Each structure stands twice: as C-alpha cells, then as structure tokens.
Amino acid sequence: MRENPDRTAGDRHMTYKAPRGTRDVLPEESWKWQRVERVFRATADRFVYREIRLPVFEETELFARGIGDATDIVRKEMYTFTDRKGRSLTLRPEGTAGVVRSFIEHSMGRGSRLTKLYYFCPMFRYERPQAGRYRQFWQWGLEAIGSMNPAVDAEIIHFSVNLFESLGLAGAEARINSAGCPTCTPSYNELLRDRLAGSLDQFCADCQVRYERNPRRMFDCKNKHCLELLKDAPSILESLCDECTQHFASVQDLLSRMSVRFVVDTSMARGLDYYTKTVFEVHYAGLGAQSALCGGGRYDALVEELGGAATPACGVSSGVERLMTALEDTGVMAAREPGPSVYVASLGSDAALAAATVIAELRKSVSVETDYQGRSLKAQMKEAGKLGAGHVVIIGEDEVARGVAVVKNMTTGEQDEVGVEKVAALLVERLASAGGGT
C-alpha cells in the first residue's frame, strides 16, 4: 500500500482527516441539502421524470467515449483505478454516460416511447481543490431519451427554471443557443476559422488548440482578451441548416407559451463536444459573474456513439454545491433548521419514567427531543428554547406526584396543566390543528 502523499513520515500517529478535496456535510447543513433534494424530487414528480440509481464506477472506456478523449475531464480529472482482475474502472465524473449505458443495456427504448430519467448523486473528479470545488461533489440531472421533438428541449429548460423558482430563486433565466448538427456545423467551423485566422496569434494557447480541433469551443475560454476578440465572430444561427433553424424556432415558441424567461445567447458553446441543436444554461442574476446554475442540451448522437441504436436525447445537469452557495448567498434558505415539535423535560427518576411513556406515545407521529444528561429543569428549558422546540412538556417531582404534566406552548408562552396520560393526545391534536407536526 502506498503512503498518502498528504501525510509526512512524522504524521503516522495523527488523527484522520477527510481526504483532500472532500468534505463532511454535518447536521447543521445537511437539513438544507435535504430540503433541496425534496424540492428537486417533487419537481421531478410534477414533470414525471423517474429516478435512476447508477453504479458509482463504470468501465473507464465508457467515459472516454461518452465524454470525449480530448476533454479535460477525461484527460486530467478522472479517478481511474485497476481492480483485482486488472479491469480499468473509473468513479463516475458525470451522469449522462452512465444513464445512456443503462438505457442501452436494459433496452429502455423499446416501443419507441420517451424515457424520462433523473438522478441526484455524488460525482468524482480529480480537480485542484478551491473554494466551492470538491473532488467528490453532487449533481442532479435529467435525461429524456428517444425523441427529436423540440417540446422535450423546452420541457427540460422549463423544469430547470421551475426548480430554481421553487427553491426561491425567482427570476432565474434561461440562455439558449443552437449547437447545430453534423449537417451544418462543418460549414460554420470553416467560417469561424476563416474569420479568426487573421487574429489567431492574439488568442491564448488553449484557444489556438481549440481553433484546430473545434473552433466553437473558443467561446468557452475564460480569458477576457479572447472573448473580446470573439465579439465580432459570426453567429452560428446564420449557418444553421433548415432543420436546426426550425427546431430552434420551435423551442423558443414553446418557451414563450410556457412563460419561461429566456434569452438567445449565440456566444454559448457549452464545454462538451457531444451537444447537437439546443444548448442552454440557466442563470440567476443575483449571483454576479458566475451566475450559471445548470447547463444542458440535446445530444442526438451519443446513444449511437455508445453502441445503441441511433436515438435522439436531451438532458441537463447541475452542481448541487453551487446551488447551495447560491441559496445561502441570496438569503433564500432559512438560516435555522426547524426545531423538534416537542421537548419533554423531567426531573428525578420517577418523572423520567412517566416522561418515557409520554415520549414513546408522541413519537408515533411527532418529533420529540428530551434530556439525556440529568440537567436541571431550568437547563432543560433553555435547551428546548435553543433547539426551537414548538412545545415543552414539563414533569417535575411535584407533577409526577400528582400525576400531571405542564404543557407549554413556546410561541405564545401559554401553559396548561393536564393529566399525564392525556398529554400525548392533547399535543397531537394541537399540532395537527396548527398544521404542524412532523
């Protein structure tokens, strides 16, 4: 076994830390993740996408072919390893290749229906760790496989905008473009090369490589100087074939009909080579320069490229960490986790036994916290307040002797004394009528 390079020889007896580029999502934060996941799944239900749970690793070859040998992901960022039988496997760096592999393997396209799938799971890329970037990170995504209909593209864009709005990011806006198809992109690439040939030496080194391989990718450059040089480059929309022009127009018509906010952005290329026709991103203006929350598009050649029958498809994916930061930065996410419905405070061993019965009864339907450290009633009340409990049940030595308990509403401050055997029923009823409970 090789030593971890992050450790030095003297470190051997140090305690352990999460591996570089990974992080723990602790309870103070995980409830926010759960909320995002709940809203995502509810949105997927409304659009009738069904979940697919994929293996964490796949054959390396699948990603090399599905994402592209020339991409940074495949060249530099994959977690690839050899298993005990010498197979080359890779931790999934994205979701689409695995979904398409599964679609083909299980013949999901039978009967020429549209297959609508979603995933919400961690991905793995060996990237230089930096703020907000992790080597294990989460993505949600949708794939709709089996139709050329522009209604599918519009639906996926609508879904994305709708999701962000459901999470509280009102005013999210789609930016859309067409990536063309094998019929029309070669002439556009030629046109681009012609127009940029004169200024090529002024572009960055990466762009010079892109110029040869796929000049449209120059629009993906982060270099301001390169983007300035591209300002007068011809738009792909003028080079589209009739079919692509028609398709792009239909997508826009449909988005307008659905009242989805969108703009056409002809400088958008998206990082991956496999896109055809529609490409899009959804942006939220409140986030400054890095305002993109998700991206996707149509990939009509990928299923065939991965060994299936020629099948058109469209999808979207998005980083969850980015979304979490956006929700926190915009103040949309509540700062505080909702507390338990009830806190049961007791003092003395007899009271603790009475409390155990009340707690067990309540936990059939509501969330209940209690004290485990034998603290004073005062300290327990303080704890209940800190947790944000909705109600507190107090059973002290005096109460247990009289067979009663005090029920306090922490919002109004009202207190009632009730028979200890009636406490659970009373609270369940109150919480139900308040629309609360958990």
Ligand SMILES: [Zn+2]
């Ligand atoms: Zn075309």
Ligand SMILES: [Zn+2]
């Ligand atoms: Zn550049």
